[in-house]
Amino acid sequence: MTRAVGIEARAAGIEAMNVYGGMACLDVKELCLHRGLDMPRFENLLMQEKTVALPYEDPVTFAVNAARPLIDALAPEERARIEMVVTCTESGIDFGKSLSTYVHAHLDLPSNCRLFEIKQACYSGTAGLQMAVNFVLAQTSPGAKALVVATDISRFALADAGAIEEWAYSEPSSGAGAVAMLVSDTPHVLRIDPGAYGNHGFEVMDTCRPGPDTEAGDADLSLMAYLDCCEGAFRDYSRRVEKADFRESFGQLCFHTPFGGMVKGAHRHLMRRLYKTPPKEIEADFQSRLAPSLAFGKRVGNTAGGSVFVALAGMLETAEINAPMRVGLFSYGSGCCSEFYSGVVTPESQARLRAMRISAALDRRHRLTIADYETLLRGESVVRFGTRDAELNHQIVPDAWPVDAAGDRLVLDAVVGYHRKYIWI
Amino acid sequence: MDSDRIAEIIIAEIRSTVPELEAQPITRADSMADLGVDSIERSEVILATLEAIGLKVPMVQLHGPRNIGELADLLHAKSKA
Numbered sequence: 001m002t003r004a005v006g007i008e009a010r011a012a013g014i015e016a017m018n019v020y021g022g023m024a025c026l027d028v029k030e031l032c033l034h035r036g037l038d039m040p041r042f043e044n045l046l047m048q049e050k051t052v053a054l055p056y057e058d059p060v061t062f063a064v065n066a067a068r069p070l071i072d073a074l075a076p077e078e079r080a081r082i083e084m085v086v087t088c089t090e091s092g093i094d095f096g097k098s099l100s101t102y103v104h105a106h107l108d109l110p111s112n113c114r115l116f117e118i119k120q121a122c123y124s125g126t127a128g129l130q131m132a133v134n135f136v137l138a139q140t141s142p143g144a145k146a147l148v149v150a151t152d153i154s155r156f157a158l159a160d161a162g163a164i165e166e167w168a169y170s171e172p173s174s175g176a177g178a179v180a181m182l183v184s185d186t187p188h189v190l191r192i193d194p195g196a197y198g199n200h201g202f203e204v205m206d207t208c209r210p211g212p213d214t215e216a217g218d219a220d221l222s223l224m225a226y227l228d229c230c231e232g233a234f235r236d237y238s239r240r241v242e243k244a245d246f247r248e249s250f251g252q253l254c255f256h257t258p259f260g261g262m263v264k265g266a267h268r269h270l271m272r273r274l275y276k277t278p279p280k281e282i283e284a285d286f287q288s289r290l291a292p293s294l295a296f297g298k299r300v301g302n303t304a305g306g307s308v309f310v311a312l313a314g315m316l317e318t319a320e321i322n323a324p325m326r327v328g329l330f331s332y333g334s335g336c337c338s339e340f341y342s343g344v345v346t347p348e349s350q351a352r353l354r355a356m357r358i359s360a361a362l363d364r365r366h367r368l369t370i371a372d373y374e375t376l377l378r379g380e381s382v383v384r385f386g387t388r389d390a391e392l393n394h395q396i397v398p399d400a401w402p403v404d405a406a407g408d409r410l411v412l413d414a415v416v417g418y419h420r421k422y423i424w425i
Numbered sequence: 426m427d428s429d430r431i432a433e434i435i436i437a438e439i440r441s442t443v444p445e446l447e448a449q450p451i452t453r454a455d456s457m458a459d460l461g462v463d464s465i466e467r468s469e470v471i472l473a474t475l476e477a478i479g480l481k482v483p484m485v486q487l488h489g490p491r492n493i494g495e496l497a498d499l500l501h502a503k504s505k506a
Binding site: 204224 | 487
C-alpha cells in the first residue's frame with residue numbers, strides 16, 4: 001500500500017498498552033431477562049458481560065489502574081520523558097480541572113508535562129492518540145513520550161424514573177473501562193501509518209450526556225450515523241491512501257464497539273455498499289477479520305472513548321499474528337465525529353499485549369448479582385457530579401472488595417472540598 | 426415507483442432479513458420495531474430497500490418515520506428530489 005504523498009516513514013505509535021476492566025461485572029443476558037426485554041435474537045448482539053463501576057471507582061481510578069503497569073515497567077530515565085498526559089473521556093468530574101491532573105499525580109510523573117483532557121463522545125480516545133502521535137512525529141521534543149488514557153464509566157446516578165427510561169436503550173451495552181497507551185517513537189504495539197487516515201463528521205443529536213449524571217439517546221439514529229460515518233471515513237481514507245482496499249489492505253479490523261452486533265452490522269453495510277459482497281462471504285470475512293477484536297469488548301461492555309482500543313487489545317490477544325500485519329481502525333463518537341486509520345502490528349505486539357494478562361484480570365472481577373446491581377443503581381452511594389464532601393462506603397458490596405489486595409489498585413476514598421482523595425489498596 | 430410499491434419492497438426485505446416474519450401479515454401501518462425487528466435489522470432493511478430502488482442518501486436522512494408507510498413516503502419523496 002502506498003502512503004499519502006509527502007509523508008516520511010518516521011516511526012510513531014503505541015509503545016505499550018493496557019486495558020483495565022474494573023472490579024465488578026454483570027451478566028448481560030441475566031440483566032435483559034430481568035428487565036423483561038424481548039430479545040428473540042439476543043445472541044446476534046454479541047454481548048456477554050459488562051463492567052459495572054462501583055461507587056468508589058471513578059474515571060480517575062480506572063485511568064490510573066490501566067496506566068500503572070505501563071509506568072512501573074519503565075526505567076527512571078524513560079519515565080522522565082513522559083511530557084504529555086492526555087485523558088480522553090465523556091465522564092469528566094469537573095468542568096475545569098481535567099482528570100489528567102489526578103492521573104499525573106497518582107502515577108508520580110514529572111512536572112514538566114502537558115496535562116489536558118479531550119472530549120468528543122466515544123471518538124475521544126482516537127483524538128487523543130492522534131494528538132500524541134502527531135506530537136511525536138513533529139519531533140518538537142525528540143524522544144519524548146505521551147501517556148494517553150481513554151477512561152469512561154456509565155452514568156447511573158439515575159435521579160428519577162424519567163432518567164431510567166432515557167437510559168434503558170443502552171443499559172445492557174453500557175460498560176466501563178480504561179485503556180492506557182504510551183505513545184512514542186518506539187511503537188512496539190502499533191506503528192501508526194503516518195498520514196493514512198480519513199474523517200467523517202457532521203452535527204447530529206444521536207446520543208448525548210445532557211446533564212451531570214444523565215445519558216440520553218436514540219439507538220436507531222445513532223446506528224445510522226455510525227453506518228454513514230464508517231463508509232464516509234473509509235472513503236476519505238482511500239482518498240488519501242492510494243490503492244487502499246477495505247477487503248485486501250487490512251489483515252484485521254478493530255472498530256468502536258458499542259456492542260458486537262453493531263460492529264457486525266457496520267461491516268456488513270460496508271462490504272455490501274463497497275463491493276456488493278454476498279452474505280455468506282461477508283459472514284466469513286467478519287469471523288476472520290473482526291471477531292477477534294470483540295474478545296474483551298464482550299466482557300466489559302461499551303467503554304466509550306477506549307472502545308476502539310479495547311478492540312485492538314482483544315484482537316492482539318486472540319488473532320493469529322505470524323508476521324507484520326496492517327490493521328484498520330474505525331472510531332466513532334456521537335454527535336458526531338469519526339475516523340478510519342491504520343497501523344502495523346507484529347508478533348512482538350502480540351507478546352507485549354498478552355504479557356499484560358488482561359483476560360486474567362477480567363476473570364478476577366466480582367460477579368454482581370442482580371440484587372447487588374439494583375442496589376448500586378439506586379445511586380445512594382454514588383458521588384454525583386459537583387459533590388463537595390463525601391466518604392465512600394467500601395463495603396457497599398462486601399464481596400467485591402478484594403481479599404488479595406497488594407497495594408497496587410487505586411480506589412476513591414473521600415471527597416473533601418471537591419478534592420477527590422484516593423487510596424491504594 | 427409510487428409509495429405503495431416501495432412499501433411492498435420494504436415488506437419483502439423485512440421478510441428476507443427476519444425469516445421468522447415470513448408468514449405474518451405486514452401492512453403500511455406496522456412499525457418494524459413493533460414487529461420485533463431489531464435496530465441492526467432495521468438498518469439492513471433500509472439499506473436493502475435503498476439498493477432495490479436505486480437511491481443513494483445518507484442513512485441519517487431516513488430517521489424519523491414511525492411505520493412502514495411513513496418510511497415508504499419518505500423514500501418516495503427522496504427519490505423524486
